[in-house]
Amino acid sequence: MSMIEIRNVTKRYGAATVVDNVSMEVEKGSITVIVGTSGSGKSTLMRMINRLVPITEGKIFVGGRNVMDVEVTELRRRIGYAIQGHGLFPHRTVAQNIATVPQLLEWDSARIAARVEELLGLFNLDPATFADKYPHQLSGGQQQRVGVARALAAEPELLLMDEPFGALDPVIRGKAQDDLLAIQKQFGTTIILVTHDMDEAFHLGNQIAVMSQGRLLQCSTPEKILTEPADPFVQQLTGTSDRALKLMSLLPLKESMGPAKSGLAYALPQSLSLRDALAEMIWQGVDEAAVQDGEKAPVGSISMTRLLELGRKA
Numbered sequence: 326m327s328m329i330e331i332r333n334v335t336k337r338y339g340a341a342t343v344v345d346n347v348s349m350e351v352e353k354g355s356i357t358v359i360v361g362t363s364g365s366g367k368s369t370l371m372r373m374i375n376r377l378v379p380i381t382e383g384k385i386f387v388g389g390r391n392v393m394d395v396e397v398t399e400l401r402r403r404i405g406y407a408i409q410g411h412g413l414f415p416h417r418t419v420a421q422n423i424a425t426v427p428q429l430l431e432w433d434s435a436r437i438a439a440r441v442e443e444l445l446g447l448f449n450l451d452p453a454t455f456a457d458k459y460p461h462q463l464s465g466g467q468q469q470r471v472g473v474a475r476a477l478a479a480e481p482e483l484l485l486m487d488e489p490f491g492a493l494d495p496v497i498r499g500k501a502q503d504d505l506l507a508i509q510k511q512f513g514t515t516i517i518l519v520t521h522d523m524d525e526a527f528h529l530g531n532q533i534a535v536m537s538q539g540r541l542l543q544c545s546t547p548e549k550i551l552t553e554p555a556d557p558f559v560q561q562l563t564g565t566s567d568r569a570l571k572l573m574s575l576l577p578l579k580e581s582m583g584p585a586k587s588g589l590a591y592a593l594p595q596s597l598s599l600r601d602a603l604a605e606m607i608w609q610g611v612d613e614a615a616v617q618d619g620e621k622a623p624v625g626s627i628s629m630t631r632l633l634e635l636g637r638k639a
């Protein structure tokens with residue numbers, strides 16, 4: 326069942342149509358990434374889901390219920406919301422910030438404390454060091470993680486994220502994305518995330534929604550966005566020069582390798598993407614490599630010729 330159904334939704338400010346008749350569905354437990362140029366209506370579309378922005382026309386269903394039939398306060402408690410710049414309360418400690426929604430929901434204090442500790446652990450923030458600190462005592466990356474932890478605190482089924490990693494440097498950003506993926510897997514949270522960063526979209530998205538001037542041009546899997554762009558703008562946005570590598574970064578080595586062979590001097594872990602396998606083989610100067618499982622047992626092989634074939638447009 327779809328967790329979210331957006332049906333012919335339009336948003337107008339006066340004469341300006343900023344979201345134009347958009348329809349899309351989001352599967353439970355999936356990550357949908359909304360991309361598009363600045364001002365294309367990404368944030369507005371997302372904010373209509375938790376009614377931060379009133380809908381002009383159309384309907385949005387979350388978990389089968391029309392959001393207009395759910396009380397705003399209940400909706401906001403059920404839907405986590407994380408924004409760029411994290412929006413932490415400056416005069417509340419890290420633990421108090423994370424506890425915000427559980428407190429509104431009147432969880433008992435032992436349950437709140439356990440949840441705060443669990444989340445700090447999941448985001449690699451040692452509770453003894455961080456729980457009693459104030460936001461200004463943290464680095465930008467740490468504040469960002471607390472912001473996401475706070476959005477997840479009441480175990481929302483749905484998490485809306487507006488450029489959550491926008492302010493982070495590339496290394497921390499990669500780490501934050503991997504943390505989010507791990508946590509999303511663990512809790513099965515449905516996520517909608519707005520970003521400007523196409524690499525982030527391809528790294529995180531089960532589906533990518535491309536917007537331009539209020540219209541939804543395409544909403545498909547990352548593979549389809551690359552190989553079957555519905556519009557020249559989609560093609561332009563995904564970049565033409567590294568399309569092959571983007572596609573290969575989506576394909577797991579495990580699913581494309583050939584049978585195991587003896588006598589191969591170099592081995593790659595099967596957990597790699599084809600892109601990482603290619604990079605390793607170029608770097609190591611090998612034309613063929615064994616593929617190993619987590620216990621280093623041989624499970625397959627991959628050749629440079631095969632990799633090049635796999636990176637071609639289907």
Ligand SMILES: Nc1ncnc2c1ncn2[C@@H]1O[C@H](COP(=O)(O)OP(=O)(O)OP(=O)(O)O)[C@@H](O)[C@H]1O
Binds near residue numbers: 343362363
């Ligand atoms: N309260 C408002 N009143 C009038 N116009 C608005 C209002 N909020 C947003 N807009 C306009 O709606 C359009 C879409 O804005 P929105 O923030 O959804 O775009 P976006 O794709 O998220 O942009 P960005 O990537 O720059 O954040 C913009 O042209 C913006 O100026």
